[in-house]
Amino acid sequence: MYRIGVDLGGTNIAVGIVDEKYKIIAQNSTKTKRERGAKAIVKDIALLIEDLLRKTGIKVDEICSAGIGVPGAVDTKKGVVTFSNNFDFKSTELKKMLKDTTGFDFFVANDANAAAFGEYIAGSGKGSDNFVLMTIGTGIGAGIVINGKIYTGVNGAAAEIGHTVIVKDGIPCSCGRKGCFERYASASALTSMAQNAAEENTNSELYKLCGGDIKKIEGRTVFAAIEKNDKTAGEVLDKFIEYLAVGVTNIVNALQPDVLAIGGGVSAAGDVLINPLKQRVQIEDYARFCELKTIIKAAVLSNDAGIIGAAYLDLT
Ligand SMILES: [Zn+2]
Known part of the structure; x- marks a missing residue:
């Protein structure tokens, strides 16, 4: 069938x-x-x-x-x-x-x-009971599976993790709130952070890779510059992961799923993103002293x- x-x-x-x-x-x-x-x-x-x-x-x-x-x-x-x-x-x-x-x-x-x-x-969630997929794209979307069932909420609009605030009175969001997670940790947020950093550091690989046209910078440019050991790009990624870890830890602390997978274009960066993210979440995870912890990994099905x-x- x-x-x-x-x-x-x-x-x-x-x-x-x-x-x-x-x-x-x-x-x-x-x-x-x-x-x-x-x-x-x-x-x-x-x-x-x-x-x-x-x-x-x-x-x-x-x-x-x-x-x-x-x-x-x-x-x-x-x-x-x-x-x-x-x-x-x-x-x-x-x-x-x-x-x-x-x-x-x-x-x-x-x-x-x-x-x-x-x-x-x-x-990435195969074999787990409780699973969260967080998709990092233009915004941040998510889906929550609890004991094999999708958690929809009372109105079918649950899991809008991108619209939980991580910076009070922060950057205004299209949803009407200020300081939403996706304003700081989406692919669009990474792009604008990288563009600002390149403009301020015209000697950086990040700036060179876009041929001086910062509008050409996107998420993948940051990872390409990091491969060339660019300090500016490294600092951008660190800052991005700091914000990402805040939102991821909020989910981990609220749900403690077996597995939390990161999907979307940014997840193609693999270990260079996932490993430092894991380290940061590990520091902040409320259950860090428990034997069983949420496994954080990259999504696999694209x-x-x-x-x-x-x-x-x-x-x-
Ligand atoms: Zn929002």
Whole structure:
């Protein structure tokens, strides 16, 4: 048997067919063009599924489950997207629309939660009971799995760890608060810290690597400069990890999950990010004297996590 997983992102709609070993055996995608609204997006999802079934020769009755991850607050029982920052969704009956258009009964979940579930069953969280995936991108998203079930909160908007304050009266955030975690420890925050540092240190590798155009600096530029032993880039990363550790330790102290995985583009940096982060959290972890501690590691499934997790939403 096979499952269908859909990862609805702000930029791309990705659809995959997943086998019983959690492998994506075929996938395709198209541009979301999110201003179009739900109806046109659902139509495209149906076309992508049709195309995949045709290409793989898999029949409709060989599909045992289907699921979709959507950015926003989701009433998972009803399959309704209550609201979304990125889409024109308001009380959108996505489950019903998908059933009418594709013929499949879809499970609907928040996208960060679906990705967390994917990592939990098939990636960095495999074998754990309680698991958190923290995704560092433009913002900071997260998904929490407790005893094998996604924790959604009362309204489907739980795990917005990026919008917990770590600096009182700090940098204003799009959510209305000031000093949110994601203003200091997202990929965007790393980029702006690096740009400021390069501007102040024109002798640094960081500055040289962008050819003097600081707007060209992004997260990966920091890691490239560190490989060349650049002091400025090293200081930027230290500062970034300091902030990241505050937010990570808050989660560890609140939940003490078995595993907390870091995903998103920044996690590709690997040990150079994860090892110093672990050391800092270890100092601040309330349970540092306990024998069992939260294991912090990099996520492993990258963009596949969203599709795999969505495909297996029937298990949560
Ligand atoms: Zn915020």
